Amino acid sequence: MDNRTIGILGGGQLGRMLTEAAHRMNLKIAILDSEDAPAKQINARNPHVCGSFTDPSAVRELARQCDILTVEIEHVNTEVLEEIAELGVEVTQDGRVTRRKVKVQPNWRTIRIIQDKYLQKQHLHSLGVSTAESVALSSNSAEAVADAGRTLGYPLMLKSRIQAYDGRGNFPVRSPSDIPTALQALGERPLYAEKWIEFAREVAVMVVKTENGSSGGDDDAWKRNTLAYPVVETIHEDSICKLVYAPSLHTPPVSAQYTRDAEAMARRAVAGFWGMGIFGVEMFLTDKSELLINEIAPRPHNSGHYTIEACQVSQYDAHLRAILELPFPSGSSDGGSAVLQSAWSPAIRLKSNIAAVMLNILGGSRPDSHIPICRKALETQGATLHLYGKDKSRPGRKMGHITVIAETPHGAQKLVEPLIHMADHVKSECRRQPPEAEAPSQRPVEPATVFPSYEASLVAITMGSDSDLPVLKPGISLLRDLDIPCYITITSAHRTPNRMFTFAQEAASRGIRVIIAAAGGAAHLPGMIAACTPLPVIGVPRGVPVATVAINNSTNAALLAARILGTYDETIRERVRKYAQDMENGVLEKADRLDEQGWEKYVVQK
Incomplete structure (x- = not known):
C-alpha cells in the first residue's frame, strides 16, 4: 500500500487501534513508549523505541527510523518535534552525518496550541468559533x-x-x-x-483534515479540506466518558439543523489548525440551545471508537489516510457506504440502517472486576469487545470498550442495557471501597444527592414517599410492557428539597425525556419539579405547565409519557398504536358480549 514508516508517539489504546488499522493496509508502524505498551503487544515484528514521548533523545531516535511522525496523545515534547520537522534529525549514512527532515502530522504548531488549553481557547476565539x-x-x-x-x-x-x-x-x-x-x-x-457553562448535554464530532495549511482568512477552506463524522452524544461520569450514542438516542428529529450546525462548527474549528489527521471535537449544547466547543484533541478520540464497527472508514483508517494523503471513498448512492457527497458537505456517515452505542470498560475494586462484563459482551448480539492489553487493572482505568450495533437507536440501547447495569455494579463496588483523592466532577452535585446511573432510561418516575408506589405500579408495568426503560426514585419536595432540585436539574442532561411525578398530601412535588426542568412533567397540581391525569391513575401518566416519546421515535409510536388497538379490541369484545348476554346477565370482569 505504502512503503513509508509511520512513527507514533504513544503506545496506549489509541496507538493500539491505530496499529490495528495500519495492519489492514500493510503499513509499517514504529512506536515510542514503554516496553509493554498496548500498541507494541500487537506489533512485535517492527523496531520500536523504549522511552518517553517527552524525552527529546527518544523522539529523535524514533524519527531516525520513520518517514512521518504522528501522536496518540497531545502531551508530547513539541520543541523537539519542531526541530525534527524544520531542521531535521541527524542520521548517519555511509559514514557521513546528515540531517533529514521528518514530517509531523498534525503539525507541531497545532499540537503545541492544543496541549495548552488556554492557548487553544484563544485560538478558537481568533477563528470566530464559539467557546466559553x-x-x-x-x-x-x-x-x-x-x-x-x-x-x-x-x-x-x-x-x-x-x-x-x-x-x-x-x-x-x-x-x-x-x-x-x-x-x-x-x-x-x-x-x-x-x-461556567450550564449545558443540557455533551456532544462530539470527529473531523478529518486532509490538507496541510490553516484556513486563515479563507472562510470556505473548511468545506474543501475537512470531512465530518456524525454528531454523537456523550455521557460522562466523574468526568470520564462512559457512553457514546451514534446517533444520539435522546435527540429528537428536529435536530437536523443543530446537527448541521455542530458539524460545520467542528469543521471550521479544525480547518483553522495546521497539518492533517483526525481531530476529536467536544462540544456543549447549552440550556439555551447554543453550541460551544469545549476542547479539541489532535488525534483519535474516545468518542470515535464506535466508527470501527459503524462506519466504512473508522477514525483510525481516516487518520492514516489523511497523514499519508491516501484517498477516501467517493460519493455513493448504494445506500450502504460511509461517505456521502451532499449539497451540504462531504461527510463520513454511519453505515445504512446502523445505530451504535459505545460503552467504556473501566477497572474496578478487584483486578478482575471487569471480566464478567467482557464475557457478557461475547454473548450479546451485535456487540464487539475491544480489550486494550493492560495487565494491571485499577478503579477507573480504561481497560477496553464495547460497541453494540443494531438497526435502530433503541434496538442498540436495549442490547447494551445489561452491560451498562454490569458497569454500574463495578463502579458501585469501587464506591464502597475507602475513597481515594479524585478530581471533582465538572458538574456541581451535592454529596447527599448523588443519584445512581440512569442514562439507559427515557422516563424518570419519582414519588414524594414510598407510600405512593402502589399508585405508580400500574404505570410502571405499562411502560415495561411498551419496552420503555424508566428510572424510579423518591424525591420529597418538603423533606429532601436539595435532592429534588438536583434530580430535576440533571434529568435532561442524563437523557431523560419525560418525568412522571406522583405525590399525595399537599401534592407539591410535580409542580416543584416542573419549575426546575424544561422537560414535560406529568402530575399535579396546576400552575407551572404540568400535564395532569386522573387521580390514582398512573396508567394514564405512562400512556402520555409514551405518546410524548412517540413523537420522535417510530418504534415507540407503533407500540402505542398496538396498545390502543388492543384496548379497542377489548372494548368491542365486551360490547359484543353485552349484546349477546343482555345487561341483566352480564358479569363485569375485573
Whole structure:
C-alpha cells in the first residue's frame, strides 16, 4: 500500500487501534513508549523505541527510523518535534552525518496550541468559533483567582492549562470560599479560569483534515479540506466518558439543523489548525440551545471508537489516510457506504440502517472486576469487545470498550442495557471501597444527592414517599410492557428539597425525556419539579405547565409519557398504536358480549 514508516508517539489504546488499522493496509508502524505498551503487544515484528514521548533523545531516535511522525496523545515534547520537522534529525549514512527532515502530522504548531488549553481557547476565539469565555491567571494565587471571579462571576471552572484530561486538572469554584481548596488540588501547573457553562448535554464530532495549511482568512477552506463524522452524544461520569450514542438516542428529529450546525462548527474549528489527521471535537449544547466547543484533541478520540464497527472508514483508517494523503471513498448512492457527497458537505456517515452505542470498560475494586462484563459482551448480539492489553487493572482505568450495533437507536440501547447495569455494579463496588483523592466532577452535585446511573432510561418516575408506589405500579408495568426503560426514585419536595432540585436539574442532561411525578398530601412535588426542568412533567397540581391525569391513575401518566416519546421515535409510536388497538379490541369484545348476554346477565370482569 505504502512503503513509508509511520512513527507514533504513544503506545496506549489509541496507538493500539491505530496499529490495528495500519495492519489492514500493510503499513509499517514504529512506536515510542514503554516496553509493554498496548500498541507494541500487537506489533512485535517492527523496531520500536523504549522511552518517553517527552524525552527529546527518544523522539529523535524514533524519527531516525520513520518517514512521518504522528501522536496518540497531545502531551508530547513539541520543541523537539519542531526541530525534527524544520531542521531535521541527524542520521548517519555511509559514514557521513546528515540531517533529514521528518514530517509531523498534525503539525507541531497545532499540537503545541492544543496541549495548552488556554492557548487553544484563544485560538478558537481568533477563528470566530464559539467557546466559553476564559482568562489566564497571572499567578497561582487566591487573589488571581478572585480577580477571575470578579471578571467571570461565580461559579467558574478553574483549569490546568497543561497535562489535563479525563477531568483531571479541573476544579469547580462555586464561591470565593472554594478558592484555597481549588488551588491546593490543582498544584503548581499554570492555570486559567473559564466561565461556567450550564449545558443540557455533551456532544462530539470527529473531523478529518486532509490538507496541510490553516484556513486563515479563507472562510470556505473548511468545506474543501475537512470531512465530518456524525454528531454523537456523550455521557460522562466523574468526568470520564462512559457512553457514546451514534446517533444520539435522546435527540429528537428536529435536530437536523443543530446537527448541521455542530458539524460545520467542528469543521471550521479544525480547518483553522495546521497539518492533517483526525481531530476529536467536544462540544456543549447549552440550556439555551447554543453550541460551544469545549476542547479539541489532535488525534483519535474516545468518542470515535464506535466508527470501527459503524462506519466504512473508522477514525483510525481516516487518520492514516489523511497523514499519508491516501484517498477516501467517493460519493455513493448504494445506500450502504460511509461517505456521502451532499449539497451540504462531504461527510463520513454511519453505515445504512446502523445505530451504535459505545460503552467504556473501566477497572474496578478487584483486578478482575471487569471480566464478567467482557464475557457478557461475547454473548450479546451485535456487540464487539475491544480489550486494550493492560495487565494491571485499577478503579477507573480504561481497560477496553464495547460497541453494540443494531438497526435502530433503541434496538442498540436495549442490547447494551445489561452491560451498562454490569458497569454500574463495578463502579458501585469501587464506591464502597475507602475513597481515594479524585478530581471533582465538572458538574456541581451535592454529596447527599448523588443519584445512581440512569442514562439507559427515557422516563424518570419519582414519588414524594414510598407510600405512593402502589399508585405508580400500574404505570410502571405499562411502560415495561411498551419496552420503555424508566428510572424510579423518591424525591420529597418538603423533606429532601436539595435532592429534588438536583434530580430535576440533571434529568435532561442524563437523557431523560419525560418525568412522571406522583405525590399525595399537599401534592407539591410535580409542580416543584416542573419549575426546575424544561422537560414535560406529568402530575399535579396546576400552575407551572404540568400535564395532569386522573387521580390514582398512573396508567394514564405512562400512556402520555409514551405518546410524548412517540413523537420522535417510530418504534415507540407503533407500540402505542398496538396498545390502543388492543384496548379497542377489548372494548368491542365486551360490547359484543353485552349484546349477546343482555345487561341483566352480564358479569363485569375485573
